[in-house]
Amino acid sequence: MNILAIGAHPDDVETMCAGTLAKYAAQGHKIFIATATSGNIGSARHSMEEIARIRKQEAANSAAIIGAEYICLDYDDEMFYETKEVRLAFINLVRHCKADVIFTHNPEDYNPDHELTSKIINDIAVMIPIAHLKTEEPPHDVIPSIWYWEPVNGMNFQPTDYVDITDYYETKMKMLNCMESQKAWMSDNYASLRGDEERFFDTIRILSEFRGMQSGCKYAEGFVRALDGMRTRFTERVLP
Ligand SMILES: [Zn+2]
Incomplete structure (x- = not known):
């Protein structure tokens, strides 16, 4: 399968x-990692151009660890709005990836860019095969299965499905470690992490252990499956 996150x-x-993407990759599936924005406000220490360049490189390095292709749609961080151009860019992206399965943010999250990314993906999923919606990439005759990952603090989120990532936890942390520029940003901006850049990684470990505890393994990631009409073509489990 082709997997887009x-x-x-x-x-x-x-x-x-x-962790889930690393597991898919190990099973031989093709992985694409994309971001709607370049993350160009994610530093008080660099210019917007510099931090955009740094973060895109970090994301590409992380994707390379599991042999994934990284694609940035390059919209502005925190100033991301839905327009006709944005919607077509998302359709083009999914067609490019020929995605069978898509992972994205939960519709309810703390950040407007997260929520809009989730909304657009859910909206355009049924538009991928439509010939009159012209993009650089031709229509692709698959409506992907959509899965939401949880908000960063797990608030108001009850997974419908879990993936045991115990054997891929180290790879996940290696990928996260590529995000060098964000360690300082996280500890500068989140009160619970203040003054301790490594605590960001602690929060990821705690969440992975918490979901692992719920699903009977050491480390897990939890997801909610989008069940809206037309997005339920798989009856078998598609998670790895
Ligand atoms: Zn974000």
Whole structure:
């Protein structure tokens, strides 16, 4: 299968579903990691151009660890709005990846870029085969299965399905470690992490252990399956 994970910012995918992607990759599936924005406000220490370049490189390095292709749609961080051009860019992306399965943010999240990315993916899933919606890539005759990953603090999120990532936890942390620029940003901006850059990784470990505890393994990632009409073509389990 072709798997697309799309987050609003570089590091969103790594934080919430890198273990699952690493597991898919090990099973021989083709993986694409995409971001709607370049993350170009994610530093008080660099210019917007510099931090965009740094974060895209970090995301590409992380994707390379599992042999995934990284694609950035390059919209502005925190100033991401839905327009006709944005919708077509998302359709083009999914057609390019010929995605069978898509992972993205939960519709309810703390960040507007996250929520909009999730909404657009859900909206366009049924538009991929439509010939009159012209994009650079031709229509692709598959409506992908959509899965939501959890908000970063797990708030208001009850997974419908779990993936045991115990054997891929180290790979996930390696991918997260590529996000060097965000360690300082996280500890500068989140009160619970203040003054301790390594605590960001602690929060990921705690969440992985918590979902592991619920599903009977050491480390897991939890997802909610989108069940809206037309997006349920798989009756078998598609998670790895
Ligand atoms: Zn984000």
